[in-house]
Amino acid sequence: MTEIKVRINHISKVYENGDGIRDIDLEIRNGEILTLLGPSGCGKSTILRCLGGFQGVDSGHILIDGQDVTELPANKRPTSMVFQSYNLWDHMTVYENLAFGLKLRKMAKSKIREKITAMLQLLRMPEVVKKYPSQLSGGQQQRIAIGRSLLLEPSVLLLDEPYSALDAKIRQQMREELKRIQRETGVTVAFVTHDQEEAMALSDRIVVMDKGSIAQIDTPQNIYENPINRYTASFIGEMNFLDQGLDVQAFRPEDATLSAEHGDFLARIDHVSSAGHYGIITLTYQEQPLKIFVDKVALAQYQPHQQVYVTVNKAKTYGAPALTAGKSGA
Template sequence: MAFLTIEKLVKTFGTQTTVKGVDLAVERGEFVTLLGPSGCGKTTILRMIAGFESATSGTIRIDGKDITDLRPNQRHIGMVFQAYALFPNMSVADNIAFGLKVAKKSSAEIAARVKEMLELIKLPQLGDRYPYQLSGGQQQRVALARALAVKPQILLLDEPLSALDAKIRISLREEIRAVQRALGITTIFVTHDQEEALSMSDRICVMNDGNIEQLGTPFEIYNYPKTRFVASFVGTLNILNGRVLDSTSGRLSIDDQEIVTARELGGASTGDTLALALRPEALSIGHANGGSNNLTGTIDEVHFLGSVVRIRVRFKDNVVSLDTFNRPHAAPPERGQPVTVNFTREDILVLDRPAI
């Protein structure tokens, strides 16, 4: 049995249903991310797990115990909020010790645990400081230490990095993942940032409109999306319209140029227009042989981004973007220049519904 089990979870606010019968099983020690746009229900699920919101229906179990109707302080869960929520009138050490004092732990146990947590978050010398004397990244580490100090069964992270600048976010997400692995604590992380989800998670639960669209590893979610929403939400995507020439052999036409997919186009008829997806990294400039597809077009835009040059190629009605590495001794192509773009049959993803 999974360590955390959510079954048919529903949350309704008035006439609006925010979470629509969600099922989710999380293994002990696993890091699972709820990923999706604002309003998709991910934070509402997190708050129901924590007990800050009551479930309209459904059950939540931790290690086989039904906690659906328990109060937050009865669930033994640690939570880190987006806005840190540190007590401004308490020192760093006192913030970390707060939950331990509420639990009536001994002074010696509290002092030892606070010292352990300060070492864990790499702030051993800052126990006497106050939150206003810390940077945003340091405050978030303290919030993490406070949540972990009480040795919770589950750690909940509600977009804890969204208020930080880009460099600190990258550094802190690596630290959070390292701490989680070191402690082996079951963790649910909420974010709308796909890069965070892909880089940190054991599994990602992609949500849309109160439902789970797909649950899988980062590799599966990125490379094998099961719906058009997942394909377009996770990662950068080129979407092209292709007209079916022969569904059995996987032949299509893109702006009067023929390509072939690796699989049959089951359910499609000759003349149907399908939405096809190609990741930018799957595309290369230059003619390729050996079963690859080639499309001829012209350079529409070239954007120099330092280490990467982003190139936009127009065929006719369809346009794709691709990235190439900057090479100082090789000038990038110019606008209007004719080029051939190549990609393999396996790189083509046929989305879940015909294009309009």
């Protein structure tokens, strides 16, 4: 049912210092937002740069729309990249920035004007057309950069941590904005980020990366509910790990309940705090720290140093302590 837009076949690219990606196999579906998520140095940006043609591969193939683009340089690929920052050319106005690529494609002037007007309309910032990038905020600059890429109607829009230089509030707005633009244009997006919250909020599917390999690919919900290994479990959302000899039991702070009378095991409360619409209680059990979310109404009955019973309602068990970096298709 879903058409495959990009097929990455066993690509590897290892840098001199040993960093890089090894045997990456990945498919990007038409019209989805796919996020590559992982800590810095995990190879997520390398995959994107290989896709965009800014980085050659040691082995493997990249197919976009069924065409092998592995050997094509960046300017010949049907992709367009938005970088972390410094995307726009400072010496050109917004209009000139947007028009540059279209002029290269020998488009008629009237057509260019028409397309740019429509694009600024889509970005909801038609008033900036004559301004220079230095007169725009960081968020506005990144939106124009996205617009510039979209004008070229790429098969895949590549975004390399485009919002990491912006502050938290703007970042949230930008995510919503990107989702809206993606809905309206139907463009396929590959998005790189180290921010799991951003990945969760934005993506149709997330690729969790670990040291140059893929740890897990799935929808945000599935990755949150069923992390395939301890690495993914600890990287996405908050997770408690209880070391039980051979195995490690992992459960989310919201998947356990507290009770004064009965439960699975007894733990001592360290700290009670409120996060507004819910309460956070940290406990110690067998010298291991735990964190549990409780209803804000129930928060009042718990005090530090109190002994309470903990019931784990939903848990995953992982082999300890080896971090087996397995792979999984969605």
